[in-house]
Amino acid sequence: MISIQGLRKSFGSMEVIKNVDLDIEQGKVVVIIGPSGSGKSTLLRCLNVLETPNGGIISIDDQQLDFNKSVSKKAIGAFRQLTGMVFQGYNLFPHLTAMGNVTEGLTTVKGQSKKEAEKTAGQLLAKVGLADHKEKYPYQLSGGQEQRVAIARALAMDPKVMLFDEPTSALDPELVNEVLRVMKDLAHEGMTMAVVTHEMRFAQEVADEVIFIDGGVIVERGAPADIFNNPQHERTKKFLSLLQ
Amino acid sequence: MFLNSIALSPERIQRLQEIASTSIGPLIEGAIKFTIPLAIITFIIGLIIAIFTALARISSSKILRGIARVYVSIIRGTPLLVQLFIIFYGLPTIGVVIDPFPSAVIGFSLNVGAYASEIIRAAILSIPKGQWEAAYSIGMNYSQALRKIVLPQAARVSVPPLSNSFIGLVKDTSLAATILVAETFRRAQEIASMNYEFLFVYTMAALVYWVICFILSIIQGRIEGRLDRFVGKSGGLS
Numbered sequence: 001m002i003s004i005q006g007l008r009k010s011f012g013s014m015e016v017i018k019n020v021d022l023d024i025e026q027g028k029v030v031v032i033i034g035p036s037g038s039g040k041s042t043l044l045r046c047l048n049v050l051e052t053p054n055g056g057i058i059s060i061d062d063q064q065l066d067f068n069k070s071v072s073k074k075a076i077g078a079f080r081q082l083t084g085m086v087f088q089g090y091n092l093f094p095h096l097t098a099m100g101n102v103t104e105g106l107t108t109v110k111g112q113s114k115k116e117a118e119k120t121a122g123q124l125l126a127k128v129g130l131a132d133h134k135e136k137y138p139y140q141l142s143g144g145q146e147q148r149v150a151i152a153r154a155l156a157m158d159p160k161v162m163l164f165d166e167p168t169s170a171l172d173p174e175l176v177n178e179v180l181r182v183m184k185d186l187a188h189e190g191m192t193m194a195v196v197t198h199e200m201r202f203a204q205e206v207a208d209e210v211i212f213i214d215g216g217v218i219v220e221r222g223a224p225a226d227i228f229n230n231p232q233h234e235r236t237k238k239f240l241s242l243l244q
Numbered sequence: 245m246f247l248n249s250i251a252l253s254p255e256r257i258q259r260l261q262e263i264a265s266t267s268i269g270p271l272i273e274g275a276i277k278f279t280i281p282l283a284i285i286t287f288i289i290g291l292i293i294a295i296f297t298a299l300a301r302i303s304s305s306k307i308l309r310g311i312a313r314v315y316v317s318i319i320r321g322t323p324l325l326v327q328l329f330i331i332f333y334g335l336p337t338i339g340v341v342i343d344p345f346p347s348a349v350i351g352f353s354l355n356v357g358a359y360a361s362e363i364i365r366a367a368i369l370s371i372p373k374g375q376w377e378a379a380y381s382i383g384m385n386y387s388q389a390l391r392k393i394v395l396p397q398a399a400r401v402s403v404p405p406l407s408n409s410f411i412g413l414v415k416d417t418s419l420a421a422t423i424l425v426a427e428t429f430r431r432a433q434e435i436a437s438m439n440y441e442f443l444f445v446y447t448m449a450a451l452v453y454w455v456i457c458f459i460l461s462i463i464q465g466r467i468e469g470r471l472d473r474f475v476g477k478s479g480g481l482s
Binding site: 048050073077080081083084085087089091092093094095104105108109110150153154156157 | 372374377380381383385386388392
């Protein structure tokens, strides 16, 4: 489903992603963990080209971007539609209602009629438990509700892969679970997901694979039980011990 | 002696009443035919120039950025009155003759364009990067993200300063009197030069401007109220 080969990304002289290879199979949930500044968010942002990699090849489904050559904006635009992104800070559009946030991509990008888009959006908002909040503006919603709208907004574009960049890190503790529940449902429905998170319980319960990144390289990867209970690498042990 | 001159005899009061009733018509006519249309037309053209200038200034093209900077620098760095004189009295010497009203439209539009571009540029830059990213992440391209996501939010931020510009523009249109546009102030000059009641007639002209600007500030409040609906009355802190 997703295949990353030789991915490299630098900010100025800082090399943040160093030659990363990674495959994610269809329907799998991969949780990416690692200390801050390890490159885990950058890796995710490279997947939908919010950061342009300096080199490497990314394939999703049957589309491929080769960053060793120059890549056209149009190709990037088409590629982005394969992925849905959920941000740490929600990034909802504040001038649109919950409904408007979800329909915007459908009408503007997919060219659907307003009516058509609202039908899809209504179903998605119901799915994330916000059927009663369609007409509310983001400022009228709690953080957890905002993030669920953001998930619905991403799902509306019918992505092949969902990317979550620390989706619960900005939330009050009591609101974390409502977002994780939606994510678990998605995982059970067979959505392919890449999740950067610090929620180790979520990783243990839902992930098919956990990837530990540090210093821009994949240090260790494996089943959640193996990574959490029996880490092989010193750096992984140290990181996990700090989380206890 | 000085007091004598402002003491109003019954005859003087009657005379001023007559002047008021005969000159208010031409003053209002000047406002309706020239001041207000000039302000509205130039503001619309100016805003269009301003949006493109603002986009040029934040674009990745060095050439576009350069052109926009030079334009803004020249317009902001020279007096509006001088610009109007160059267009109306200067250009004819090289064979470019433009009528008073179009000259004024050109001069004021270029002026509004330069000043408002800075307002719009700042408003666009004030929209968090995450908004662009969210727009891109659902597959929008630059122009879709700009039109659907960023500009609507930037509009809200820029309404108060743009209203200021518009009110300033309404008053600046009085400079068009110097290039023979028969707007409110030029009418006042013409009336006062016949009856020598400078204080009275110019005060009447000032009142006309004030009424226009007062109405504009009410409209501004309404627009802000409408655009505020998505942040709530408390400014988004609720």
